[in-house]
Structure formats: C-alpha cells, structure tokens
Amino acid sequence: MRNEFTEPEIKKSILTMFDVRTKIVFLFCLAMMGIFLEHWQALIVGYIFVWMMVIVSRVSLSKVKALLILNILTIWGIMWVQALFYDAYPKTPLFYLLPPRMVDPSTWIIGGLWEGIAFYYEGFRHGITQSLRMITPMTFGLLVFWTEDPVNILTGLNKMKLPYPIAFMIMTCLRFIPITFSEVKVTINSQRLRKYKPFDMKGVIFLYGIYNAIIRTMVPLLANCIRKSCNMAVSADSRGFTTSGERTSLRNLQMKFSDFAVIFIMTMMLGAVIGLKGVMFLSEAGIYHDGDLMPVYWFVGKYL
Amino acid sequence: MLSIRGLSYRYHSRHEHAIKNIDIDIEKGEFVIVTGVSGCGKSTLLKCLNGIIPQEASGEMQGKVEICGLDTAESPINVLAQNVGLVFQNPDEQIFSTRVLDEVAFGLENLCFSKDKIIQRVDWALEKVGMLDYIDSSTSALSGGQKQRVALASVLALRPDVLVLDEPLSQLDPEGAIEVLGVIKKLSDEGMTIILVEHRLHEVTSWADRIIIMDKGDVVMDCPVAEVYSHLKLFKELGLRMPEKDINYDIAAIRKQPQIEQTEQTEHNHNRVVEIRDVHFSYGKKKRKMENWVLKGVNLDISSGEMVSIIGNNGSGKSTLLHHIAGLHKPKKGKVRIADTDTKRTSAFKLSGIVSILFQNPELMLTCPTVYDEIAFGPRNMRLKAQHIEDIVNDGLQSLELSELYDCHPQAISGGQRLRCATASIAAMRPDVLLLDEPTSGQDIKNVEKLMEYCQRLSREGMTVIYITHDHEIAVKYSDRVICMENGNIVDDINLKNHSLNIETHQEAI
Numbered sequence: 001m002r003n004e005f006t007e008p009e010i011k012k013s014i015l016t017m018f019d020v021r022t023k024i025v026f027l028f029c030l031a032m033m034g035i036f037l038e039h040w041q042a043l044i045v046g047y048i049f050v051w052m053m054v055i056v057s058r059v060s061l062s063k064v065k066a067l068l069i070l071n072i073l074t075i076w077g078i079m080w081v082q083a084l085f086y087d088a089y090p091k092t093p094l095f096y097l098l099p100p101r102m103v104d105p106s107t108w109i110i111g112g113l114w115e116g117i118a119f120y121y122e123g124f125r126h127g128i129t130q131s132l133r134m135i136t137p138m139t140f141g142l143l144v145f146w147t148e149d150p151v152n153i154l155t156g157l158n159k160m161k162l163p164y165p166i167a168f169m170i171m172t173c174l175r176f177i178p179i180t181f182s183e184v185k186v187t188i189n190s191q192r193l194r195k196y197k198p199f200d201m202k203g204v205i206f207l208y209g210i211y212n213a214i215i216r217t218m219v220p221l222l223a224n225c226i227r228k229s230c231n232m233a234v235s236a237d238s239r240g241f242t243t244s245g246e247r248t249s250l251r252n253l254q255m256k257f258s259d260f261a262v263i264f265i266m267t268m269m270l271g272a273v274i275g276l277k278g279v280m281f282l283s284e285a286g287i288y289h290d291g292d293l294m295p296v297y298w299f300v301g302k303y304l
Numbered sequence: 305m306l307s308i309r310g311l312s313y314r315y316h317s318r319h320e321h322a323i324k325n326i327d328i329d330i331e332k333g334e335f336v337i338v339t340g341v342s343g344c345g346k347s348t349l350l351k352c353l354n355g356i357i358p359q360e361a362s363g364e365m366q367g368k369v370e371i372c373g374l375d376t377a378e379s380p381i382n383v384l385a386q387n388v389g390l391v392f393q394n395p396d397e398q399i400f401s402t403r404v405l406d407e408v409a410f411g412l413e414n415l416c417f418s419k420d421k422i423i424q425r426v427d428w429a430l431e432k433v434g435m436l437d438y439i440d441s442s443t444s445a446l447s448g449g450q451k452q453r454v455a456l457a458s459v460l461a462l463r464p465d466v467l468v469l470d471e472p473l474s475q476l477d478p479e480g481a482i483e484v485l486g487v488i489k490k491l492s493d494e495g496m497t498i499i500l501v502e503h504r505l506h507e508v509t510s511w512a513d514r515i516i517i518m519d520k521g522d523v524v525m526d527c528p529v530a531e532v533y534s535h536l537k538l539f540k541e542l543g544l545r546m547p548e549k550d551i552n553y554d555i556a557a558i559r560k561q562p563q564i565e566q567t568e569q570t571e572h573n574h575n576r577v578v579e580i581r582d583v584h585f586s587y588g589k590k591k592r593k594m595e596n597w598v599l600k601g602v603n604l605d606i607s608s609g610e611m612v613s614i615i616g617n618n619g620s621g622k623s624t625l626l627h628h629i630a631g632l633h634k635p636k637k638g639k640v641r642i643a644d645t646d647t648k649r650t651s652a653f654k655l656s657g658i659v660s661i662l663f664q665n666p667e668l669m670l671t672c673p674t675v676y677d678e679i680a681f682g683p684r685n686m687r688l689k690a691q692h693i694e695d696i697v698n699d700g701l702q703s704l705e706l707s708e709l710y711d712c713h714p715q716a717i718s719g720g721q722r723l724r725c726a727t728a729s730i731a732a733m734r735p736d737v738l739l740l741d742e743p744t745s746g747q748d749i750k751n752v753e754k755l756m757e758y759c760q761r762l763s764r765e766g767m768t769v770i771y772i773t774h775d776h777e778i779a780v781k782y783s784d785r786v787i788c789m790e791n792g793n794i795v796d797d798i799n800l801k802n803h804s805l806n807i808e809t810h811q812e813a814i
C-alpha cells in the first residue's frame with residue numbers, strides 16, 4: 001500500500017533550493033523560539049511564516065488539507081483544555097459548567113470545586129500560546145519531511161555529527177511508516193471481519209474494551225516487527241553494515257551562500273530573543289536593572 | 305571455492321542441533337539448489353556461510369566453513385560480505401532506502417568504496433538485473449519482482465564470489481520468477497557460484513547443476529541434477545515437491561485439451577453465491593484518476609460449494625477482486641452480490657460470517673493468547689453456544705494438525721502453523737464463502753497440501769472456497785475451476801471437473 005502522507009514530493013520550489021541542514025537548523029531555531037517566546041502575537045508571526053512556506057513549497061493539496069486539519073484540531077483541543085483547567089490568577093470566567101459555591105469547600109475529595117468549573121478567558125489565551133509553540137515546529141518538520149528525500153535527511157543528520165547508526169535507524173523508521181500503516185489496517189480489519197466489537201458501551205465505560213483492542217492490535221504488530229527486524233539485521237550485516245567504523249556517502253551535500261545567509265539570520269534572531277529575554281529576566285529577578293533599557297523591557301514584556 | 309567440514313550448530317535455547325556434521329564442497333561457477341522441509345536447517349546453513357553464525361549468534365558451532373580461503377568464524381563479516389552475498393525471501397525486509405540508487409549503493413558505502421567506484425558498481429549491478437532504467441525510482445513504487453531484482457542488485461554490487469539466495473521466488477508470480485531465475489543463471493554462466501534455497505523445485509531444478517536435500521539438520525542427498533530423477537522416491541518420502549513439472553497439472557497443456565470447457569456464466573444459476581457483473585474499480589478517488597482501472601469490467605459467477613483458484617501475474621487485479629468479494633472494496637461501476645446481498649449496500653463487517661478472508665500476511669491476523677482462543681475468536685464473537693464452539697474448534701485443530709499446539713501462543717509457532725491457525729480461525733465462522741489470498745506463498749508442499757485438503761473438505765460440505773495462488777500445479781490439483789486474470793480482467797475460466805476425472809482414470813490405469 002502506498003501512503004502519500006508518508007512519501008516526499010520532490011518538486012522545485014523555494015524550499016528545495018536550500019540544503020537539508022539549513023532546514024534542520026531552521027527547525028531547531030523555530031523550536032527554541034517557541035520555548036522562549038511567551039506572547040501569542042510573536043508566536044503567530046512565526047506560524048504565519050511557516051504557512052507561507054507551506055504554500056510556496058508546492059506540496060499536494062491533500063497534504064495541505066491534512067496539515068490544516070491537524071493544526072486546527074491541535075489548536076482547538078489545547079485551547080479548550082487550557083481554558084477549562086487554567087489554574088493561575090487572575091482568571092476571568094467566560095461561562096460556568098458548575099456554578100461557584102455549589103460545592104461546600106469542606107466536602108470530602110470534591111471540596112476543591114467550590115470555585116465552580118468554568119472556561120476562563122486567560123486559559124484560552126494560554127491555550128493559543130501553547131498550541132502555537134507546538135504546531136509551528138511540527139508543521140515545519142512535516143514540511144521538511146514532505147519536501148526532502150529521506151536519504152538527504154540521513155546524510156544531513158550524519159554531516160551534523162549525529163552518529164550514523166542513529167541516523168540509519170531514523171531513516172529505516174521513515175521507510176517503514178507506510179508498511180506499518182497497512183499492517184495496522186490488516187489487523188483491525190481481520191478482527192472486525194470476525195465480528196469483534198470492543199467498543200460497545202460497557203467496554204468503553206469500564207475501559208476493558210479499549211484495553212483489549214489495543215493489546216489485540218499491538219501483539220501481532222510487535223511480533224511481526226520483531227521478525228522483520230531480525231531479518232533486516234541479518235540483511236544489513238551481510239552488506240557490511242557496522243555500528244562503528246567509517247563509511248563513504250554517495251550523496252554530497254553542498255551549502256550555498258543562501259544557506260549560510262538563512263542560518264545566520266535565524267541564529268541571530270534566536271540569539272536576539274534569548275538575549276532580550278535574559279535582560280528581562282535579570283531585571284525581574286532584581287539582579288541587574290538599567291533605566292536606559294526601559295523601551296527594551298516594554299517591548300519584551302508586551303510582545304515577546 | 306566453498307568448503308564446509310564437520311559443521312554442526314546448536315541454537316542457544318535448544319537441546320538439539322539445527323545442523324549436524326555437514327560436509328559440502330562447492331566449486332566455482334556451480335549452481336546448487338538446497339532444499340528440504342521447513343525446519344530442516346537450510347536457513348541455519350546459510351547464516352554459517354557469511355559468518356553471521358558464529359559471529360553474531362550465541363549458539364554453539366563446531367566444524368569449519370571456508371569461502372575463497374577465508375574462515376568464516378575468523379574473518380570480519382564486512383570482509384566476508386564481499387565474498388558471499390545473501391538475498392532473502394521477502395524483498396521488503398531487505399530494502400532500507402527509499403530510492404533504488406541509494407539501496408544498491410548501501411553496501412558499497414558501508415565498505416567505504418569511493419564515489420566513482422560506487423556509481424560504476426551500481427550501474428553494473430542494475431544493468432545485470434535489468435533495472436537500470438529504474439535507478440531514480442522510489443523503492444515503494446516497484447512491483448514484487450522488481451523489488452526482488454533490486455535486492456539482488458544491492459548484493460551483486462559487492463561482486464561476491466558466492467551468491468546465496470534464500471527462497472527469492474516465494475513472493476513472485478511465474479513471470480517474475482523466470483525473470484529472476486534468468487538473471488541468476490546468467491551470473492552462474494559468468495562464473496559466479498550460486499546457492500539457491502527453494503521449495504518450488506519443479507520450477508528451478510532445470511536451471512541448476514546440482515541439488516542438495518537436507519532433513520533434520522543432515523544432508524540426505526547431494527547429486528547432480530541429471531541424476532535427480534533416480535531419487536524421486538526420496539522426494540516423496542520427505543514430502544518434497546517433485547523436481548519436474550507434472551504435465552497433468554500444467555495449465556498451458558490443460559487449456560489445449562478438447563474436453564476442457566470454459567465455464568459459462570448464466571443468469572439463472574440458482575446455486576450462485578457470488579455474482580459479479582461488469583465490475584470496474586480504480587484506487588484513485590478523483591474522477592480524473594479513474595482511467596487507471598485495476599478491474600476492467602469483470603464478470604464472474606461462482607456457485608455454492610465450488611473450489612475456485614485465481615491465478616495471474618502480480619498487478620493483474622487478483623487481490624482487488626478478492627477484496628471485492630469480501631466487500632472490502634466497492635465497485636466504481638457494476639455490481640457485486642454475495643449470497644444475494646449487494647456489497648455496495650452493506651459494509652464488509654456486516655458480511656462477516658457470510659464471507660471470511662485470509663489476508664496475505666496471516667500472522668497479522670493472530671491476536672489471541674492461545675491457538676485454541678484464536679480459532680474460537682470468531683465463533684465466540686458470533687455468540688454461538690459453548691458446546692458448538694468447542695466442536696468447531698476441535699474440528700479445526702484436528703483437521704489442520706494443530707491439536708498439540710492448542711495452548712501455544714499463535715505468534716510463537718512456525719510460519720506454516722501460523723497460516724493453518726489463521727485459516728482455521730476464519731473457517732470456524734462457517735462462512736458461505738471462504739477467501740484465501742496467496743496461502744501457498746513461501747510454504748513447503750506439506751503445509752500447502754494439509755491446507756488444501758482441509759479446504760477441499762469444507763468445499764465438499766458446501767462452503768465455497770476461492771483462493772489466489774502463483775502455484776499453477778496447486779491450482780489445478782485443488783480446484784474445480786481455475787480463473788486466469790490478466791491486466792484487470794478474466795482471460796480464462798477453466799472448468800476442471802472433467803480434467804480431474806481424466807487424471808483419476810489415468811492414475812487408476814497406471
């Protein structure tokens with residue numbers, strides 16, 4: 001079975017002009033900025049930029065649709081979860097599921113619900129921030145995977161000093177994703193065709209249905225994986241694969257001026273963000289404060 | 305070239321030796337077939353040839369294996385890799401890269417060849433197997449035969465002196481098998497030593513110079529192919545495939561027989577359980593992709609209690625047709641009716657119990673903790689009475705010789721036993737139609753015969769059995785009808801009822 005979501009599309013676009021290492025550095029910088037930036041306004045700039053890359057990369061419409069659905073579900077889910085479980089102050093309730101003071105604070109176990117259960121405005125904002133932190137590098141990572149030959153990714157990771165056995169394992173995993181998908185489908189179909197219905201009301205409520213369904217799917221998959229891995233190990237051994245020692249590479253990766261320029265800009269931006277956040281931290285912690293830096297404090301506090 | 309002296313090997317967790325005191329000498333350029341029933345020690349012997357045993361295994365080895373003067377116990381595996389190339393049964397388990405070029409270059413990169421040398425060797429190896437035009441193709445876009453040829457090229461690129469192939473034909477249709485055998489024969493003629501492990505002796509014997517038979521870890525026969533016909537009794541005793549094609553079961557010859565009729569499709573067949581009318585199918589979802597029809601107007605009627613085999617090359621639409629009968633695919637044009645139910649109007653899961661299917665990879669179907677539970681799985685889900693379930697399961701266990709394994713984990717038994725267990729588990733639902741997708745691939749003839757005899761019994765009891773196979777002899781021997789598919793359509797529908805009677809009469813006369 002060929003699964004188009006697990007196979008790259010190598011089409012000429014702005015993204016294919018860059019070396020795979022540039023994309024990996026870019027991805028790393030995006031992930032790091034996601035950690036340091038706290039305001040959704042700053043994060044959304046990065047997110048929009050990544051989506052512009054998706055549009056110019058010429059990946060197929062079905063992949064764009066899949067990415068869009070993944071993004072929306074992630075943002076939507078995290079926003080609502082954070083809005084419900086937001087536990088910092090101040091918090092502004094938007095609407096209540098359980099009104100305040102319905103439960104007496106002294107009640108055993110559920111006394112903590114005396115404030116009521118509500119969806120909070122600050123929780124929604126926090127949810128947007130958290131989801132953007134997660135989906136920006138995830139979207140770009142998928143884009144790299146969809147527009148780059150896995151062997152180039154392997155060579156790039158190897159050139160970036162990732163040990164070859166680890167890079168090899170990553171590449172083999174990528175190659176086996178579509179095969180695993182089709183195996184899951186066969187296992188589930190074979191169960192359903194024998195009238196197996198684990199998700200009846202009782203099975204779902206008492207969780208045993210879900211547990212049984214997972215075990216019944218995982219056992220044949222893992223057993224098959226182990227058999228396959230043993231055969232693959234013998235096959236790799238017999239073609240001179242070793243976990244230590246030198247090897248040559250057929251593919252040569254060449255960094256161009258544009259690659260260096262992108263890496264320079266991204267690392268500078270990341271450095272600037274870390275530096276500015278550091279200055280702000282020193283001020284807030286009372287370690288170092290300079291009045292001349294007030295515009296910087298204002299900018300970092302409001303936008304970063 | 306290759307010398308094995310007093311070779312014995314015992315696996316770490318086993319009491320008995322997998323191979324015992326083997327002595328074999330093979331000359332440069334010889335084409336040797338090694339055969340024997342499953343578990344006779346063939347695979348262990350192969351692993352000894354390139355040093356995986358003893359260097360990567362923890363068992364106990366005695367004796368000596370020398371290849372081109374190198375002791376396999378002492379020379380590093382990556383050095384031996386340049387002398388002995390190993391090609392395995394399943395190409396999907398030996399292809400690591402996503403592109404043909406990278407796959408063939410993999411071994412050369414591991415052995416630190418220069419870029420120029422790699423390119424030169426890759427081109428040479430791909431040309432040898434006739435795959436040079438696919439150098440930039442994605443490996444997942446190749447057919448089974450093409451994948452096996454790429455796997456062969458990736459080993460050939462190392463230019464080994466000895467090429468060892470472990471059942472390389474088991475996944476291939478006859479056309480693909482001839483392609484691969486042609487390449488191997490050419491290499492042998494050019495001076496490469498070939499060791500081929502295979503069950504399909506009737507297809508490969510004529511290509512080889514010598515045949516070695518193993519049984520319970522011993523070599524029980526080692527003779528030139530020309531002398532093999534004086535040892536046919538041994539083949540029969542060991543339950544091996546006969547090394548020559550049986551003209552009684554040759555499809556091409558049967559087609560020419562005047563008494564063999566094409567099955568007629570009539571509208572008024574009251575016994576009909578499968579009705580397929582003008583079925584077109586494409587895997588594309590969009591209208592513009594509909595031109596790539598996998599099925600192109602298939603018409604077929606199958607009656608209750610018939611045993612039908614479907615043959616044809618890879619990609620001819622056999623599995624797609626079988627999935628239509630199971631209701632897993634719905635026709636884009638035309639209709640499929642199973643036991644008077646239109647598959648378009650119901651789901652495959654509602655048809656379960658009426659139709660059961662054995663997928664190509666039966667181990668993925670085994671989900672229960674014991675063989676007994678596995679066979680009882682379907683009947684229990686159908687909420688049959690406990691006594692009835694016990695009767696059905698015991699029947700399955702006995703008929704398919706699984707009784708001793710009833711409390712074993714189905715994933716821990718041998719490949720042939722797993723296949724039989726999966727078949728018993730779907731047949732236990734006593735469906736009207738039993739579908740088997742390539743149950744003969746990679747199995748020795750004993751396993752295949754056990755399975756086919758069980759299916760024949762079910763068919764006599766009124767169950768319709770439809771199976772796909774690349775093994776034409778099995779198709780003729782165990783079917784009432786053979787359906788030949790080509791390029792998405794049925795090109796032949798041979799009624800064999802007369803033929804079976806002919807063979808029986810002929811054999812009685814003998």
